[in-house]
Amino acid sequence: DAKTTQPNSMESNEEEPVHLPCNHSTISGTDYIHWYRQLPSQGPEYVIHGLTSNVNNRMASLAIAEDRKSSTLILHRATLRDAAVYYCILVGGSQGNLIFGKGTKLSVKP
Amino acid sequence: DGGITQSPKYLFRKEGQNVTLSCEQNLNHDAMYWYRQDPGQGLRLIYYSQIVNDFQKGDIAEGYSVSREKKESFPLTVTSAQKNPTAFYLCASMGNMNTEAFFGQGTRLTVV
Numbered sequence: 514d515a516k517t518t519q520p521n522s523m524e525s526n527e528e529e530p531v532h533l534p535c536n537h538s539t540i541s542g543t544d545y546i547h548w549y550r551q552l553p554s555q556g557p558e559y560v561i562h563g564l565t566s567n568v569n570n571r572m573a574s575l576a577i578a579e580d581r582k583s584s585t586l587i588l589h590r591a592t593l594r595d596a597a598v599y600y601c602i603l604v605g606g607s608q609g610n611l612i613f614g615k616g617t618k619l620s621v622k623p
Numbered sequence: 624d625g626g627i628t629q630s631p632k633y634l635f636r637k638e639g640q641n642v643t644l645s646c647e648q649n650l651n652h653d654a655m656y657w658y659r660q661d662p663g664q665g666l667r668l669i670y671y672s673q674i675v676n677d678f679q680k681g682d683i684a685e686g687y688s689v690s691r692e693k694k695e696s697f698p699l700t701v702t703s704a705q706k707n708p709t710a711f712y713l714c715a716s717m718g719n720m721n722t723e724a725f726f727g728q729g730t731r732l733t734v735v
Binding site (some may be wrong): 543545547549554555556557558559562564598604605610611612613614615616621 | 656658664665666667668671681682697711713715717720721723724725726727729731
């Protein structure tokens with residue numbers, strides 16, 4: 514079973530910030546929080562990942578709660594190309610499984 | 624350029640035939656994964672391998688088989704025992720937990 518919980522869908526207006534939440538209350542101390550996004554009929558694309566501290570890269574920011582039981586992916590200015598399904602997954606343990614949940618479908622309105 | 628390649632992109636087979644999907648990576652990654660995705664659904668893990676000559680079943684391994692004879696290759700065979708094989712299949716690889724996973728572009732299998 515997926516170890517993360519995300520809203521099924523979210524909407525945003527173009528050029529506005531988007532905050533995509535993820536709950537992972539059973540996270541262990543060695544689990545990394547990864548985010549990927551997927552366009553229709555394509556393989557998922559890496560967005561960002563982190564362990565404890567907030568992270569920034571050219572695509573997005575990742576805000577991790579102090580207790581690590583939740584995180585938020587932040588797209589600073591949504592574009593039409595950001596419309597996709599966003600997956601938050603925990604990667605860790607001795608097996609390093611990549612277990613996906615159902616993700617959040619983000620729609621961006623012009 | 625380093626990456627992960629799945630082939631073919633589209634595959635058609637008759638019911639009752641086994642079919643093998645290819646996945647090759649030149650990223651020197653130890654871990655490789657196979658997923659199945661049905662329309663409007665998320666990715667479900669079929670098999671994964673953390674090291675050469677070893678692999679583990681995922682959530683939906685029934686009707687599928689894999690091998691990992693080389694680090695670069697992780698082929699998936701969809702057997703005739705898989706009752707509903709028509710789906711989009713994705714392969715992934717990852718170096719370690721603190722690096723990104725790379726995904727292939729997928730193989731869309733249609734069984735008629």
